[in-house]
Amino acid sequence: VLAIRLSPARGNPAVLALPIAEPVGAAGATLLPVDLPAALALAEEVEAFLADVGHTGAAGVLHALPRPVAKIRRVLLVGVGAGDEAGWRTAGAALARAAAHEPALSVALPLDTDPAAMRGLAEGLLLASYRFRLGADRTATLRQVTVLGAQSVGNASALAAARVIAEATYLARDLTNMPSLEKSPAWFAERIEKAAGNRPGLRVSVRDPQQLAAEGFGGILAVGAGSSRGPRLLELGWRPRGARRHVVLIGKGVTFDSGGICIKPRDGMKLMRKDMGGAAAICAATLGAAALNLPVRITALAPLAENMVSGGAFRPGDVVRHYGGQTSEILNTDAEGRLVLADVLAYAVRRLRPDVIVDLATLTGANAVALGKRTAALYSDNDELADQLAAAGAAAGEKMWRLPLVDDYLEQIGSDLADVANSSEGGAGSITAALFLREFVGSARDIWAHLDMSAPAWVDGADGELVKGATGWGVRTLLRWLEGLATG
Ligand code: BES
Ligand code: MN
Ligand code: ZN
Numbered sequence: 099v100l101a102i103r104l105s106p107a108r109g110n111p112a113v114l115a116l117p118i119a120e121p122v123g124a125a126g127a128t129l130l131p132v133d134l135p136a137a138l139a140l141a142e143e144v145e146a147f148l149a150d151v152g153h154t155g156a157a158g159v160l161h162a163l164p165r166p167v168a169k170i171r172r173v174l175l176v177g178v179g180a181g182d183e184a185g186w187r188t189a190g191a192a193l194a195r196a197a198a199h200e201p202a203l204s205v206a207l208p209l210d211t212d213p214a215a216m217r218g219l220a221e222g223l224l225l226a227s228y229r230f231r232l233g234a235d236r237t238a239t240l241r242q243v244t245v246l247g248a249q250s251v252g253n254a255s256a257l258a259a260a261r262v263i264a265e266a267t268y269l270a271r272d273l274t275n276m277p278s279l280e281k282s283p284a285w286f287a288e289r290i291e292k293a294a295g296n297r298p299g300l301r302v303s304v305r306d307p308q309q310l311a312a313e314g315f316g317g318i319l320a321v322g323a324g325s326s327r328g329p330r331l332l333e334l335g336w337r338p339r340g341a342r343r344h345v346v347l348i349g350k351g352v353t354f355d356s357g358g359i360c361i362k363p364r365d366g367m368k369l370m371r372k373d374m375g376g377a378a379a380i381c382a383a384t385l386g387a388a389a390l391n392l393p394v395r396i397t398a399l400a401p402l403a404e405n406m407v408s409g410g411a412f413r414p415g416d417v418v419r420h421y422g423g424q425t426s427e428i429l430n431t432d433a434e435g436r437l438v439l440a441d442v443l444a445y446a447v448r449r450l451r452p453d454v455i456v457d458l459a460t461l462t463g464a465n466a467v468a469l470g471k472r473t474a475a476l477y478s479d480n481d482e483l484a485d486q487l488a489a490a491g492a493a494a495g496e497k498m499w500r501l502p503l504v505d506d507y508l509e510q511i512g513s514d515l516a517d518v519a520n521s522s523e524g525g526a527g528s529i530t531a532a533l534f535l536r537e538f539v540g541s542a543r544d545i546w547a548h549l550d551m552s553a554p555a556w557v558d559g560a561d562g563e564l565v566k567g568a569t570g571w572g573v574r575t576l577l578r579w580l581e582g583l584a585t586g
Contacts, residue, residue, distance in 0.1 A: 099268075100194075100227045100240055102220055102257060107133040107247030110169035111204035115193050116140075117178045118148065120155035120185075127155030127177065132206040133247045140166055144175065153177065157188035158562065160196050174203075181208075183218035187495055190222020191563040197240050198227075207248040213256035216248060220260035221495075221574075225563035228268055230275040259390065263577055266386030267570035269293060273378040274555065274568030278354035278371040282327035283402035286353060286374065290332060290381050290400075299338050300388050305331040315401075315445075316419040317426070317437035322403035324358055324411025329403035331442070334381055336388045341395040343583060346452035347384060347576065348442050350435045350459035351377030351402040358405050358431030359413050366463075372568060373435070375555035376458035377402065379572030386577050392584045397450055401438035405431070417516045421445045424538060425516035433521040435461045436531055440538040447542045454483065455546045457535065458572045464527030466553035474498040474554050474571065477532040478547035487547055487579055494574035495563065498549060501529055508533055 116137055117130040129137075129144050137144075143166055147153075151161045157179030162172050174196050179185030197203040205219065223243055229235065245257075273281070273289060287304045294300045307328040310319055315331060322329030332351070352373040356362060362370070377400035384398040412418070416428040418437060422444035426437065439457060446455055465475050474491075476498040478484040484500050491498045510522035510530050518537050522530050528550045539546045554571040557564045 115174040115205040130208040157185040158192040183214040186218030187222040190219040191226035194226035202242040213252040216253040217256040224264035266382040270378040270382040270570035301335040317441040320412040324406040325404035332400040334398040336396040347380035348457035349376035349380035351400040383576035427513040427516040430521035443538040460552040474551040490579035491575040494578040
């Protein structure tokens with residue numbers, strides 16, 4: 099992986115990046131003042147080049163000035179927009195792409211660069227350098243970035259935080275990109291056990307189908323019944339000294355969603371290995387919180403099941419008895435995510451005494467219908483919690499939009515046979531799924547939030563810090579939010 103180090107501003111690096119600010123008012127884009135003598139010598143030539151190419155300075159816009167002097171082979175003039183964290187994140191991502199096949203890159207920072215900008219730059223560089231390959235990959239990639247002229251304690255710790263966040267995001271992306279041939283429920287649980295290692299404060303436990311049956315996790319068992327590879331419930335705990343709050347994170351972990359007996363067409367099925375993106379994000383964020391040593395107690399719960407078709411599969415018309423005794427009527431075996439989550443929500447409320455519960459799930463195609471490809475749907479009856487999560491997402495660069503839990507739509511998931519039905523025909527599919535989940539949160543509904551992240555879990559092509567494939571959506575939001583809980 100890419101190494102980033104802070105160094106004094108000197109030398110003539112072969113590939114040098116210089117920051118370009120977006121103009122305020124009528125003036126053109128300008129080179130931000132950096133301390134590097136080599137850059138000062140080039141200032142006039144750079145300013146002329148900026149005007150010639152019409153550089154806007156917008157975040158991520160990049161023009162390369164080739165070989166301005168013998169030693170410096172390429173100068174990458176990268177827009178940083180307003181120079182805030184988001185602008186630097188986009189700039190970092192653009193640099194990672196422009197220098198992808200260079201062995202090394204140096205980035206000169208403006209004199210007054212603050213830790214937020216440093217964190218943005220590092221996150222952008224690292225996140226956009228991510229690659230997932232299962233075959234032999236012989237393409238050379240960027241190994242070393244030297245950041246010139248920003249050595250401070252604040253910037254060093256911003257860099258360290260960015261590294262933890264990027265590593266957690268890498269883990270979530272790796273898990274989500276992995277094909278389901280390999281990625282069984284047991285495989286996923288083992289990967290998290292391995293990643294947790296023996297770190298003090300971390301604890302992993304995994305329930306197998308027998309234990310799930312003994313304790314009454316009927317939703318997880320029903321969804322997993324059609325697969326030859328049985329379901330699991332993964333529980334990952336981070337218990338630091340001095341923690342005052344207990345956060346429960348829950349993530350949908352359907353390792354493949356064929357739709358079950360209500361089978362999906364090929365087109366809707368081909369990417370359904372990503373249907374455990376919520377589980378990947380909450381586990382990776384919890385491991386990240388441990389790596390950052392955040393003083394918040396976390397229990398991450400991932401119901402893991404493969405939704406398949408076989409003689410053992412659950413069927414439309416079945417009634418499932420969830421953990422704690424509530425029942426649901428199966429109208430559609432493809433609305434399986436809410437069934438595995440229902441068990442775990444009920445378990446968390448009854449057994450864990452949480453202060454707050456947040457679940458992440460690739461729950462409905464309706465998420466993208468309502469909000470497009472890049473925005474998750476956020477639900478909560480708690481305004482403060484909703485605002486906290488939305489603010490964390492905005493700061494971290496992950497978009498979400500709050501949708502209402504419309505009480506009137508509850509009748510859409512009513513059932514004559516059971517407490518609730520698992521699907522409805524009345525539209526508002528993301529909202530009715532959220533309402534279904536809320537039925538299992540019971541008295542804890544005021545401390546619960548749900549994120550339907552079906553859409554932003556995956557991206558069809560490179561964009562900013564995102565690389566084609568799994569995005570790791572939610573890791574950055576959760577870590578930002580947990581950092582806020584730890585300090586606030
Ligand atoms: N895993 C899907 C939702 C999904 C769709 C995630 C597209 C990512 C991209 C979920 O299990 C599902 O099939 N939902 C159904 C619910 C319906 C049957 C009530 C849907 O959205 O169509
Ligand atoms: Mn489904
Ligand atoms: Zn699903």
